Amino acid sequence: MANDDGTMAEARNPKSLVNSLAKGFRVLEAFTASEPELVLSDVARRAELDAGTAFRMLNTLVALGYVAKVPGTRRFCLTLKPLELGFNAIARTELRDLARPVLRSLVGEVNEAASLGVLDGTYVVYVERVQAGLARMGVDIRVGSRIPACHSAIGHALLAFLPEADLGKVLEGSDLDRSDPGAGVNSPQALRQRLAAIRRDGYALSDWASVNGLRVLAAPVLGRDGIAVAALSVAAPAMRLSAEAFVEAVRMPLVARAKELSLAFSAAS
Incomplete structure (x- = not known):
């Protein structure tokens, strides 16, 4: 074999x-x-x-x-019909079902969207999403959307809690040379430093205020072995709060919901 x-x-x-x-x-x-x-x-x-x-x-x-x-x-x-193939791949019905009420609870006065994503090679695939008004801001993220893991908060929250061998494969297959003002990394060394901080703090921030006017905070959903099986993210308009105020307002509920979902997923699997 x-x-x-x-x-x-x-x-x-x-x-x-x-x-x-x-x-x-x-x-x-x-x-x-x-x-x-x-x-x-x-x-x-x-x-x-x-x-x-x-x-x-x-x-x-x-x-x-x-x-x-x-x-x-x-x-x-x-x-x-192509959706049938995609949903077969991202089914994880128990995780998506568990996540829906969690995502709804994270959308409110500050956050206009909350998402659940899983890693697929070097990309994050959104498998569940609840949003309020982000569509009018020109952000086209929906269930099935794919974004590079190395250039997103939700991707960093996943990568920070991967085994080293799996992380190495993602880094090898990703383009880290281009400038990325939102995620703040443009080299494997810079990304590894960022991932170490995420492991310490338990969350990742992408500040896209100068790009599309958004800020995104993400936290990992961990399996029993401490490896990320998914990540939760929330997004809010940058005009609403400063980066520091956004993190202060969102960090604790986001991390708490991610831990709850981790426990629920471990119990259900």
Whole structure:
């Protein structure tokens, strides 16, 4: 039986790949939240396919129910069927069910959104979310959204409580060279220092006041072994409170709810 490293190496071997399947997924990934409807030429360009191949891929995906033709137009769009695959991957029904009332309790006068995220490779996937008014501020985060773990408070709260071997894989696969004023890290050394502080304090802060006018605080949800299985985060407009006042107002309830969810998850699993 191959170990994990052997399996990954085999998966990267071109002889082990089904190119037509890869092309089909590139077609699906061409659609985005900002542009949910595309014409054939757009799909071909984004998926880096010729028009004929893109046409056959789209027709196949339409027949399978993953893509639909927009009535009265030449455009295509995703159906809800791909959600079935995503929700199978992030199911953890017990964790999501346990988290919903916790998230609701964290949305109030200060926080306009509360989220639950899990680690998927080098990204955080949002698996549950409660929000009030952030959509009007141009923040497009929803269940299923993915953000880089190394450049987010919710990601840092997860990474700070990973085994060293798992953390090393995330760092190796992440782009830490670019400037990141919100998360405050742009090198593995800086990130490791930040993660050490998060382990000490029990929470992570991203101050995006100068980027999108938001501040985000996150705390880990730990399993019995002390390893993060998820993280909770809350977000609030920067205009409402200073960074210091935001942390002071939110830190204790957020950390307390994260610990409660940790205990509930451990008891249920």
